[in-house]
Amino acid sequence: MASVPPPPIPPQLSHSDEPSSKKTRIETKTIPTTKHSQRQLHLAVAGCSHGEMDYIYSTLAKMERNRGYKFDLLICCGDYQALRNNADINTINVPHKHRKLGTFHQYYSGEKVAPILTIFIGGNHEATGFMAELPYGGWVAPNIYYLGFASVVQFAGLQAKVPHENAIGFEETKFVALDKPNDQKKFNKFLEAIDIPIAEDACMELQYDPVWLAILKATDELTSISRHNVYLPDAASFKPTSEAAESVKALFDGEFTIPRNFQPTAPPYRQNEGKNEPCLYYRNPQTTEFCDKLGITNLNRLLYEANNECNGIPFIELAARANADGTEVIDVGDDDSGDEYGEEFFASSSTATEPLPEAE
Template identity: 35%
Template sequence: MELSSVSGIKVAVVGCGHGELDTIYATLEVECEAKGFPLSDLDFLIICGDFQAIRNELDLNCMSVPHKYRKLGDFHKYYSGAAQAPVLTIVVGGNHEASNYLFELYHGGWLAPNIYYLGAAGVVRYGPWRIAGISGIYNPRNYHKPHSERLPYDRDDIRSVYHVREYDVERLLLLRSPVEIALSHDWPAWVELFGEHEKLFAAKPHFLASALGDSLGSKPSTELLGHLRPSYWFSGHMHVKFSATVEIGEGLGINDVLRLLDDVPDKLKPILPRPSVKGKTPTASLSATKTEFLALDKVGSPTFQWLEVRDLECSPRADSAAPSPKGTGTGKFSLTYDEEWLAVTRACASGLRIADPETLVVAPSTTAMTKVSAASVDKERKWVRESIVEKGLLTIPLNFTAHAPVHSPDLAVVPNMQPLEYPNQQTAQFCELLQIPDKFTL
C-alpha cells in the first residue's frame, strides 16, 4: 500500500480504562461489527489514561487509589501471556496507575504484547500519522520539579510521580513538524469553552466552580494544543463525554487562541482565562487550523459515553522515515519511532533529572531546557537519520519481556508492601539505540 493512497484510518478511543481490558476488547468487537467491519480491520485502539497496568498485587500498592477501591483488574493476564490484546493498543498514563511500572518505561515501550505506552511524553508513527502523548495530570506544585520519586514510594511520592513535568512539555514544544493525533489524560485548560460549555456546566456544576477558580484542566496541555495544533486531541479523566472544535488561524500562538474566547456570551466572560503560561508561536509547518477535541467517560458508564469508533481523516505526508506496511495486503502499518522525536530526546537527554535509586538525590541538570535550540535538534536529527533511519532501525522492536513476577494467588503480600524497582530492558535498549545515558538503570 502506497502512503499517497492512504486517506483515513479506523480508530477506537476509550476515555479511562480502569483495568477493564476484557470488557473493552469484547465491547469493541461488538461495536466494530455493528459498524459493518470486523475488529481485525481496526487500525488501533487509544486509551486515554487510568489504564492500570497492574502486573501483580504488589503493583496495587503503588497506585494512588484508596484501599477499598484497589482491584487487580484484567491487565495481569495480558502481561503474563494468558490473554492477548486483539488490536494494537496505544495508551498514555493517568493519575490512577501502577506508577512504578510506567516509570520503568519513561521513554515509552510495550506494557504487554500489542499494548504500547507512549511514556511520560512521546511521539510515535503509525504509517504517515504521528501520534503524540503526554501522561499524568497537571499540578502546579510539582510542574517545575524533577522526579525525586523512587521505590518505595511514600505518601507524597505516590501522588507526585504522575504529575506532569515541565521537562516533558518543553520537549514536545520543540517539535516543528505536524502531529495528527494528540493524547492526554486531563483536558487542556479552557478547551470546554470551544464546545457546548453551557450544557456541560449545567450537568456538572463542579466543573463550573473549577473553571471560575481557573483550575479546570491542564494549562501546559493548552500550550501544547496551541503549538502542535493536531487534527485530533483525545482525553479522559473528567468522566464525561464532551466534544469541542478549536479553530485557530495561520501563525497563531496559544495567547491568540485564548483571545478568541472574547466571543463567548457576556455571562461567561468572568471565567475567561488569564493565562499564566508563556505562549509560544508555532512554526509555519504546524499548519492545521482546526483541532477536533473529544473527551470520553470511564468504562462502566453507557458504552457510547466511554467508547467511540470512528474513521480519522488526515492528509498523509510523504516525508522522511515513513514506514512500510507490515505485510502485503494487510493494510496495517508497523508502529515506528518518530525521527524528529528521537532527535529531541537526544538533544534533551542531559536535562532529564531523576533521583539516584541509592541516594535518592537528584543530580543538577547539565542542560537547561531553555538552552535546547532548534539548531541542537537539527544536529541530533542528522545523527538520527544517519545512525537509525538509514540503518532501518525505526520500527519499534517487539521486545517485551515479563521481568516482574506475574500474578499468582500464592504470592504473599503484606499490606502496603511495595515491589522492588526492576530495570526494564526496553528502556535500556532504547537508550542504547540513541546512545544516551540510561538514568533508570540500577
C-alpha cells in the same frame, strides 16, 4: 497589509476527570505524503480504562461486528492501570475502596493477547513502579504500548504525541470526556470511533519519530534524578538540526519501526499470591536497548542504582534460572506478616476460565 490566517489546529483527543490544567491530551498530526491512493484508518479512543481491558476489547468486538470492519488502533487516554500483580497495587495512588487488580495482568502474563494494537498514555492513577521502568515508552504486554513520560511515535503516517499544556495559536481547548467502563450503566459511552484518511501503503506498525529522538539526544545532559534544582538553558538550543536528524538516522540505519521486544520484569499474578508481596523495582531490557542504541542516559538504570534496597531480579532472568535447575520462579523481598492496608485494599482477580463480558 494582508492578514495572515491562524495556523490550523490539529485534531485532539482527550479525557480526564481532573481540572483543565491537569487533563491529558493527545494530538494526531498527519505527515504529508505524495501518495494519491488512500484508505481509512479505523481508530478507537477510550477514556479511563481502570484495568478493565476485557470489557473494552469485548465492546470493540461488538462495534466491529456492527460496523463491518476491524479497528486498526486503540488509544487509551486517562487512567489505564497496568497492574501486573498484587505488589503493583501498593504503587497506585487510589483510595483503598477503588483499588482492584483488574484484568490487565492476564495480557501481561501472555494468558491473553490484545486483539487490537493498543497505545496508552497514562493518567494520574498508575502503577508508578512499572511506568518508571519505561520512561521513554515501551511494551507493557504483547501488542500494548505505553507512550512513556514524554514521547512522540508514528503510526500509519500519523504522529501521536502528548503536547505541551500551553498550546500556541488558541486559548480554549474543547475536551471530549468519555465515560468509564461500567457494564452497570445503561447509556455507556467510553469508546469513540474515528476514521482518518491515510495512504494505502502506510506502515501499520508503531515507529519512533526521528525528530523526537534527536530532541532526546539534544536534551540528554539534563537527565538527572538529583533533588537539586536544574536550570534549563535557552529553549532554542534544544531545537534539533538537520545534522542531528541525520545522525539519528545513521544510528537506527533508517529503520524506525519499534521492535516487538516485550519481556516481563515483575512476576505475573499468581492465584496463590500473598497480599503483602514486596514492591520491587526492575531494570527493563527494553529501556536498556533503546538508550544504548540512541546513546542517551538510561533513567531506568539511574533509578535502579539509587534504590538498591528494593530492587528485583527481572522475571525473565528468574525463569531462565528456574528452567535450568527445575525450581519455581518466585521473586521475594522483605515480607511483612501483617496486612496494614486491610482486606478491602486488595481485590481477587477473575480466573482464566471466565469468558469475556459481553457489552450491552
